[in-house]
Amino acid sequence: MTETNLWQWTAGEALALPPLEDRRQAEIAVVGGGYAGLSAALHLAERGREVVLLEAGGIGAGAAGRNGGQVIPGLKQDPEAVERIWGPGRGIRAAAFAGAAPDLVFELIARHRIACDAVRGGWLQPAAAPGHLPTLERRVAQWARLGASLRLLSRAEVAERLGTDAYHGALFDFRGGSLHPLKFARGLARAAMAAGARLFCRSPVRKIDRSGDGWRLVTPRGELRCGVLVCCTNAYSGPPVPEVSRCILPLWSVQIASEPQPAAVRERIVRDGICASDTRRLLTYFRFDAEGRFVIGGRGAVGERGRQRAFAALRRRARALFPDLEPSWRFAWGGLVALTENRLPQLAEPEPGLLLAFGYNGRGVALATATGRVLADRLTGTEPADLPLPVLGRPRFWPHAPLLRWSLPLAGPVAGWVERLRPAGGR
Ligand SMILES: Cc1cc2nc3c(=O)[nH]c(=O)nc-3n(C[C@H](O)[C@H](O)[C@H](O)COP(=O)(O)OP(=O)(O)OC[C@H]3O[C@@H](n4cnc5c(N)ncnc54)[C@H](O)[C@@H]3O)c2cc1C
Structure with missing residues (x-):
């Protein structure tokens, strides 16, 4: 399949933003025009x-312009696991913060009138095996303790909503929803500019130096000096931001999308504006876009040939789950997700005037947007102890990440075999 990104195709005109072509100064520089960087810039400018x-x-050139557009509440880890890792008080606050992250997304969309096909139809996590149901039950109980009443759906209810009997039950989280990811990113960019932020595209930061009390950022045609530097480059971090690269495993996730499906199909499957990501270790996620195209995504693979195999696997998965779908696959694309060792995001302040935020583990639509506001809070005087996420002195290094990166071409097929033998649950 020729790779064409559905979101690029349907987002309309790109924002005409200039590259940095001169020497400038700013109080704060943000590197990365994804959700975290744009939200930080917006909240700081406001x-x-x-x-x-x-x-x-361009704006959304990274994962923000490539993702599934599912606005998922919570962290990749359940609230109790977050408590174990970050401690009782901090863990609960972080889980509650991430659970409420979709509120911020929908509030920003309303406040800034961002036209991005937003629908708050809830997020469904269907159980791919009967053994996954206890994990979902525990998840519902843990969120109930934090005041969020999620629901467990029976097998029959899931079959009714999704139009497939492939799943054994599901968790329904009313807090979630979906949107057009690239339109949302561009809307954030417009809002940030309206609030006074200056945005430059096609301006890769090639070099970062300490300069006096601040920083000097070098791009191919310009230079920016600033007092404070905020790096929001996530899975797309390269050599200028080595601290981040050493702490994450960038993994491909790929998607395919059909031509608009007939109304009769849309009435039967994945109904009521719902979006879903199932419980497999290598999860499958799916939904309709605003024009009725069916969008399904899952694990990617390394290299062009690997991606083509992953696209073919998605077509097979779509047919197995929803045999009534018209197989008019027109779009196929992928992007990088940043995994961290403990599956939790990182906010780090390794030295005064430098903030790093990354590692949303495939949940950044809501979480990275909300983290951008946390960055702004930190830079406008909130003490680390009062923030909902812990501020690390040093980002948490993942010692095995380089080895895992190297073995990724092998890891894909091995994980596929493991998944077939014993699909893991509760992710
Ligand atoms: C295929 C796919 C599907 C996904 N589906 C979902 C989903 O449905 N729901 C969900 O919640 N999450 C999903 N995610 C994850 C989500 O997209 C990310 O967590 C989120 O976009 C992270 O936001 P960010 O701003 O940190 O990073 P990004 O959006 O990746 O932005 C980082 C930006 O930094 C820029 N950059 C990097 N280096 C430099 C440099 N040196 N100079 C200047 N700029 C630089 C990049 O070009 C990029 O635009 C998915 C991700 C992928 C790839």
């Missing part, structure tokens, strides 16, 4: 801070 954002490609 509070009267002088912000310049530098993006290597």
Whole structure:
């Protein structure tokens, strides 16, 4: 299949933003025009801070313009696991913060009138095996303790909503929803500019130096000096931001999308504006877009040939789950997800005037947007102890990440065999 990104195809005109072509100064520089960087720039500019954002490609060139558009509440780890890792008080606050992250997304969309096909139809996590149901039950109980009443759906209810009997039950989280990911990113960019932030595209930061009390950022045609540097480059981090690269495993996730499906199909499957990501270790996620195209995604693979195999596997998965779908597959694309060792995001302040935020483990639509606001809070005087996420002195290094990166071409097929033998649950 020729690779064409559905979101690029349907987002309309790109924002005409210039590259950085001169020497400038700013109070705060944000590197990365994805959700975290844009949300940080927006919230900082709204509070009267002088912000310049530098993006290597166009707005949403990274995962923000490629993802599934599922606005998923919570962290990749369940609330009790977060408590075990980050401690009782901090863990609960972080879980509650991530559970409420979709509220911020839908609030920003309403406040800034961002036209991005937003639907708050809830997020469904269907159980791919009967053995996954206890994990979902525990998840519902843990969220209930935090005041969020999620529901467990029976096998029959899931079959009714999704139009497939492939699943054994599901967790329904009313807090979630979906949107057009690239339109949302561009809307955030417009809002940030309206609030006074300066945004530059096609301005990859090639070099970062300490300069006096601040920083000097070098792009191919310009230079920016700033007092504070915020790096939101996530899975697309390269050599200029080595601290991040050493802490994450960038993994491909791929999607395919059909031509608009007939109304009769849309009435039967994945109904009521729902979006879903199942419980497999190598999860499958799916939904309809605003024009009725069926969009399904899952694990990617390394290299062009690997991606083509992954697209073919998605077509087979779609047929197995929903035999009534018209197989008019027209779009296929992929992007990088940043995994961290403990599956939790990281916010780090390795030295004064430097903030790093990354590692949303495939849940960044809501979480990275909300983390952008946390970055703004930190830079406008909130003490680390009062933030909902812990601020690490040093980002948490993942010692095996380089080896895992190297073995990724092998890891894909091995994980596929393991998945077939024993599909893991509860992710
Ligand atoms: C295929 C796919 C499907 C996904 N589906 C979902 C989903 O349905 N729901 C969900 O919640 N999450 C999903 N995610 C994850 C989500 O998209 C990410 O967590 C989120 O986009 C992270 O936001 P970010 O701003 O940190 O990073 P990004 O959006 O990746 O932005 C980082 C930006 O930094 C820029 N950059 C990098 N280096 C430099 C440099 N040196 N100079 C200047 N700019 C630089 C990049 O060009 C990029 O635009 C998915 C991801 C992928 C890839």
